[in-house]
Amino acid sequence: MPKLKKWTAILAKLREIFRRNKSQPVGRVIELINPILRGWVNYFAVGHSGRCFTFIEDWVEKKIRRHMMRAKKRKGFGWKRWSREWLHEVLGLFCDYRVRYYAPSPTIRLFSSFMSTLSFPISSRNRLVTAATRQSCRG
Secondary structure, three states: OOOOOHHHHHHHHHHHHHHHHOOOHHHHHHHHHHHHHHHHHHEEEOOOOOHHHHHHHHHHHHHHHHHHHHHHHOOOOOOOEEEEEHHHOOOOOOOOOOOEEHHHHHHHHHHHHHHHHHOHHHHHHHHHHHHHHHHHHHH
């Protein structure tokens, strides 16, 4: 899970982009923020980041909606005008806020369970594991 310092850093970076590009079309703003969001989410995707991702996603969506309403010289956020799906599909706003859980591959699990049933001295087992690992890496 990202620390509070990282949360505030990404929000400050995005806030600065929104502030500098108030007069720009929303497509240009999305082009600028998508790579930042993608990189940040991929970095923190492994772990317990779901709550943080939800907050960031909602915050960015609210900023985009406000940007579009300001361009139309209207008040509010346009909750009834544009759906979340429309923002992601038509405008291309980043939407891959998924937490990823990585499990070991089945071949490594099978090999480790096989090795635990054998009774080798520790040094021999280490040599076998490294030899088998080298073979599996070579394909």
